[in-house]
Amino acid sequence: MSTTDTDTGTGRTKDPAAAKRHIGVSADGELGEAGSQLSTAPVDTAVPGSFGGSRAPGALGWLTWTGREVVGWARWFWRQLTSMRVALILLFLLSLGAIPGSLIPQSGTDAQKVAAFKDAHSILGPVYDKLGLFHVYSSVWFSAIYILLFVSLIGCIIPRTWQFVGQLRGRPPGAPKRLNRLPAYATWRTAAEPEQVREAALEILKRRRFRAHIEKDAVAAEKGYLRETGNLLFHIALIVMLVAFAWGQLFKSEGNKLIVEGDGFSNTISQYDDFKSGNLFSTDDLTPFSFNLKKFTGTYERTGPNKGTPRTYQADITYSVGAYGKKKKTTVKVNEPLKIGDSKVYLTAHGYAPVVTVRDGKGNVVYHDAVPMLPLDSNVTSQGAIKVMDGYKNAQGTTEQLGFSAFFVPTFAGAGKGDMFSQFPALDFPVLALSGFHGSLGVDAGIPQNVYQLDTSKMKQFKDAKGNIVKARLLPGETMKLPNGAGSITFDKGIEEWANFQVTQQPGSDWALVGAFTAIFGLAGSLFIQRRRVWVRATTGADGVTVVEMAGLGRSESAKLPEELGDLAALVHEQAPTKIDDPQVVPAEGAEN
């Protein structure tokens, strides 16, 4: 695992001095410049207090004092907001704040559940409502947390970026006085001249892609700037993602349209069955396109443990982009939406639409259409309503409306096997069960009606002479006669299928994706790259022999650092080997001089 770590200490920094200390700097404080700027993490230094200082007498004095006071507090507040500690607290609040939204029903995802919850909890309901707990992720307080966090983030990134640019343009700081105080240290005595050693070390370090230069009696080198780059990139990518997400929320739109085979759709608001959009969406934003549903195909597992499981769901469509675009054929599948500009067309549901013909007493056709039915279970037992709005006159010649409540099963259990529950989702043994009503459908009242249900409050059910309800289970091609010459209804052969399409438009999602992947790469750079400094000092000792000292310092003490220093020392040592007749060390075989 090649991660670096921010520190190795147990971290109990009880003394306030340590708390203020810059990360990566040894406690001795002797490193000074050398240990600073190993990262651009802000140091919490803001202290509140009286910023105004002494107040001169008179109104002017009061004014300048207030000015200093206001500016001081504003600066203090800004420092607080952009400090690491506050970022930490805000992050913590963000995760805490996200919790209720996952436990309490949310109106954005399931409005019915919210209503049920409010019914069940007469005290909690209004309280939750006040607190915005039914729409946590768009509530004032949740927005406040993340907006503060991102203000903090921007306030943090900008100075850090400047600081980092400064570090990039500057040079690694010179060697501290006492190299042996650093976490990794090596020394030996050599016959080579100090300049020679420094030159050799400089070359070796540069070859190892350190940024290195000679300052006074030592080489100063640094490597691993990508860590900081990655970290900044990561935080910037977070901003990009948030902006993209907010943008998408404001300009998004989402509509549903049910289409029976053979029918078409063009992308305007009036054509949708239902439509939702973000606050800044305008109808002009809808991508102009249109399509026709040619054929829907569903196949299902016939045998085995997964019998009845869908194997394919696909809609073959022809579509054209723009008002006069060329017609193109394509197939839309689950998980494979059709993309047109910013819009995506998803296949979200499917069902059957039996074709029925209704005739009046004289045999005139008053209704002939495919009627989409609402599936109730996974075997597509479906429910629906047939509404004959106009054109019908009863046996007495008065104008009336007809309504039929209908159940449809694609695979009937078989005669005598009882109920209207489908046994399989494909059209193996389709049966349509009907019962009829006459009177007023109530569609003129102006209240939108459920297309799958009849409002029978102003209707009478058809009954035969004995007073029994008239109802029938029809096979394709069969007809049910209505009593007293009221006409008939036929279940035609050739059942159609319908598909529901959801058209969504969410601008900015490409940016979110770019931001997301940038964030990952930035993060990897930030976590896996170690930023470290190496110094090589070569001086002439009191006895005239050159002393070489090497030391390494990382953002943290890592096992890698001594290892790397050892490698570097070995390379430098090759160029400036240990002096053999030195009294302090045992002679090495093969050493020159």
Next chain:
Amino acid sequence: MTLATATDLGAVTDLATATNEHLANISNTLIYSAMAVYTLAFFAYIAEWIFGSRSKVARTAAALTATEKAKTPAVTVKSAGGTAVLERPKVVTRSAAGARDVPDGPGAHGGDEQGDLYGRIAVSLTALAWAVETAGVLARALSVQRAPWGNMYEFSITFSTVAVAVYLVMLALKKNIRWLGLPLVASVLLDLGLAVTVLYTASDQLVPALHSYWLYIHVSTAILCGAVFYVGAVGTLMYLFKDSYENKLATGGQPGRFATSVMERLPSSASLDKFSYRVNAAVFPLWTFTIIAGAIWAGDAWGRYWGWDPKETWAFITWVAYACYLHARATAGWKGRKAAYIALIAFACFLFNYYGVNIFVSGKHSYAGV
């Protein structure tokens, strides 16, 4: 039917049912066998702890009092051994100021030969059990003709397999984590026990696999992240214990004999802290990727890439909690124990996402059975 459930387009082949049931039975037998072997491994680890020597007791105390007296941090000399010293200059390391210089414990066996033998047996048994469990997971996957994470039973067996794999890989990489064996095998047994009793789902009641390679990527990386986060969390927990122990010693306290015996064998608190930090930090980018892969898949399947579904929300909470932890490590005054508590909270969020959300909260991610 809405296709939210119909996204369950199974890649089911026409294999005869009988074959599937046969494979499922083989899988069950293998899982039970793996549990038996894990149990043996568990006892072997216990034996390692019991027979391991306690002679190294008080190393920590000695080290702590030594530094107290000297008032200077200890200097460890890395001797490259023999003549190598002459070819390579010696590197002297010095721990950061403020850090306690405590040597790592020798491990569960405590330097005792018999204990070490039991430990080696335990590791071998763990490896064997892992191989058997892996075969069980594969048989299960073949029997249902899809990836083995369609319900909580399958998820649990796959999860523990991956967790043990992570442990074995780290051992193979010569990381000092044999001490993890006992807690790991104990929790694997707990996990498998729950899986075969409470969560068991017969293979013929399964929701078929969801049909997108993004989903495969998403779930497999999620499982891997979970396994690694688990290892990190155990490390963090051990750090907290060991740190309390060292604190007690440093302030002149006298820990009990049992605590001494256990704690003296664990790595030093600094090493444990470093270990869990590295583990958590290493998977954090992968966890980020996991969430993004999930969002991409959700974008294709549900028409929105982020919709605050409970599972998504908890993945986000977990992510923010780990980000909190990483931040805490970089913030003065929050390192050490405070950061460790955040890491544990973050892991609790992860666990809740996998068990709590499936059981207590309904959302698009809920499995059919449990």
